[in-house]
Amino acid sequence: MISITSDVIDPDLLRRTLFDPGAGAFTSFEGWIRNENEGHSVLRLEYEAYEPLALTEGRSILTEAQDRFPHLHAHCVHRIGLLEIGECAVWVGVSSPHRDEAFLACRYIIDQIKIRLPIWKKEHYADGHSGWVNCERCGSHA
Amino acid sequence: MISITSDVIDPDLLRRTLFDPGAGAFTSFEGWIRNENEGHSVLRLEYEAYEPLALTEGRSILTEAQDRFPHLHAHCVHRIGLLEIGECAVWVGVSSPHRDEAFLACRYIIDQIKIRLPIWKKEHYADGHSGWVNCERCGSHA
Amino acid sequence: MKTITVRYFAVFREHAGLDEETLTLDAQSAVDVFVATRDRHGSAEPSGHCKVAINDVMADWDSPVNDGDTVLLFPPVAGG
Amino acid sequence: MKTITVRYFAVFREHAGLDEETLTLDAQSAVDVFVATRDRHGSAEPSGHCKVAINDVMADWDSPVNDGDTVLLFPPVAGG
Numbered sequence: 501m502i503s504i505t506s507d508v509i510d511p512d513l514l515r516r517t518l519f520d521p522g523a524g525a526f527t528s529f530e531g532w533i534r535n536e537n538e539g540h541s542v543l544r545l546e547y548e549a550y551e552p553l554a555l556t557e558g559r560s561i562l563t564e565a566q567d568r569f570p571h572l573h574a575h576c577v578h579r580i581g582l583l584e585i586g587e588c589a590v591w592v593g594v595s596s597p598h599r600d601e602a603f604l605a606c607r608y609i610i611d612q613i614k615i616r617l618p619i620w621k622k623e624h625y626a627d628g629h630s631g632w633v634n635c636e637r638c639g640s641h642a
Numbered sequence: 643m644i645s646i647t648s649d650v651i652d653p654d655l656l657r658r659t660l661f662d663p664g665a666g667a668f669t670s671f672e673g674w675i676r677n678e679n680e681g682h683s684v685l686r687l688e689y690e691a692y693e694p695l696a697l698t699e700g701r702s703i704l705t706e707a708q709d710r711f712p713h714l715h716a717h718c719v720h721r722i723g724l725l726e727i728g729e730c731a732v733w734v735g736v737s738s739p740h741r742d743e744a745f746l747a748c749r750y751i752i753d754q755i756k757i758r759l760p761i762w763k764k765e766h767y768a769d770g771h772s773g774w775v776n777c778e779r780c781g782s783h784a
Numbered sequence: 785m786k787t788i789t790v791r792y793f794a795v796f797r798e799h800a801g802l803d804e805e806t807l808t809l810d811a812q813s814a815v816d817v818f819v820a821t822r823d824r825h826g827s828a829e830p831s832g833h834c835k836v837a838i839n840d841v842m843a844d845w846d847s848p849v850n851d852g853d854t855v856l857l858f859p860p861v862a863g864g
Numbered sequence: 865m866k867t868i869t870v871r872y873f874a875v876f877r878e879h880a881g882l883d884e885e886t887l888t889l890d891a892q893s894a895v896d897v898f899v900a901t902r903d904r905h906g907s908a909e910p911s912g913h914c915k916v917a918i919n920d921v922m923a924d925w926d927s928p929v930n931d932g933d934t935v936l937l938f939p940p941v942a943g944g
Binding site: 673689690691692694695696698699720731732752755756757758759760761762763764774775776 | 873874875878913915917920922936938939940941942943944
């Protein structure tokens with residue numbers, strides 16, 4: 501399942517949705533707002549999504565992961581709106597019988613989410629300027 | 643930091659210990675008790691650790707990860723005692739500026755923990771039998 | 785000539801100064817719409833890093849556009 | 865002959881039927897202690913998958929043992 505929300509992300513609540521008596525491994529990834537990007541001091545970030553297609557594309561990514569790794573449960577939530585340093589912008593969690601697939605699937609999902617979902621972020625800098633962040637493949641890696 | 647505990651593991655509390663305004667990525671791994679191992683129906687697991695050396699070896703593993711990946715924060719907790727299906731036996735969390743290191747470090751730590759820490763588990767099966775689980779490298783992969 | 789509704793996102797919306805507009809264009813495919821709006825609003829972004837959707841379905845730059853279509857122009861994405 | 869305290873863990877403790885015992889052995893290195901206790905308690909585990917510590921420090925099978933040492937015998941580990 502994937503969702504887009506302007507509410508604070510609650511990782512503990514989310515991981516519980518992946519419980520399965522046959523799952524021996526759980527991995528999660530969280531993207532946190534950090535105070536620096538490419539030498540600029542960042543105060544906060546603003547996320548914008550085009551929700552209808554972000555959800556469609558997100559569901560495709562999760563389905564791809566589940567096709568590749570049987571018995572996988574996967575869940576993803578992406579924040580939108582204004583986020584402060586330290587806040588969680590994206591949460592990806594997976595559970596599966598063994599840890600190999602859990603690590604691979606979690607990595608696959610976050611990588612694809614970062615390059616395929618119509619989501620954009622604007623950095624607000626300490627010097628008063630702001631700027632849209634270019635995509636991963638075009639430049640910086642987050 | 644590494645700890646050994648007979649208390650329930652609280653992932654949300656643990657991830658907060660890794661907050662850092664310079665961290666853009668967080669990954670965690672949890673080992674959950676599952677209801678099956680190599681064809682046997684498992685009811686519960688019993689973990690035993692030799693704490694003084696489990697802690698020493700665990701600290702070495704975390705230091706190795708931090709030497710390899712600068713700016714890494716890492717934390718690990720391992721349960722001991724009797725655990726039921728679905729309970730978390732081990733939690734590993736790391737935060738770092740970027741996700742490449744976060745995934746690699748988290749995987750490194752759990753892999754090393756499973757093969758180096760003096761910790762043993764006994765499976766209690768549905769048929770009334772029980773058995774000590776052989777190490778990862780010797781047989782099954784959890 | 786076709787009547788195309790164009791929707792702008794993120795930096796494209798800032799360049800255009802509006803969320804969407806309806807244009808009458810001589811466009812065969814999505815990239816024609818992209819080029820026409822780029823010229824119109826003075827953006828310098830190459831299409832290579834951008835994405836496009838037609839009527840809420842992800843499309844390719846050479847996907848055909850029809851009269852009445854809504855074309856969504858996505859600048860380089862940066863989720864996570 | 866040396867006086868060595870041996871501590872058993874997990875399946876080794878079950879084989880031995882006790883947590884620890886003090887033995888008088890003609891042992892040069894850790895593996896000699898391992899073999900002596902294996903013979904004594906009828907365990908069939910090869911040393912290859914096992915680990916040993918001497919006086920609470922991880923050691924190798926060919927590490928020397930001295931009179932008064934405590935040798936910890938670890939069966940194959942299975943954390944996580």
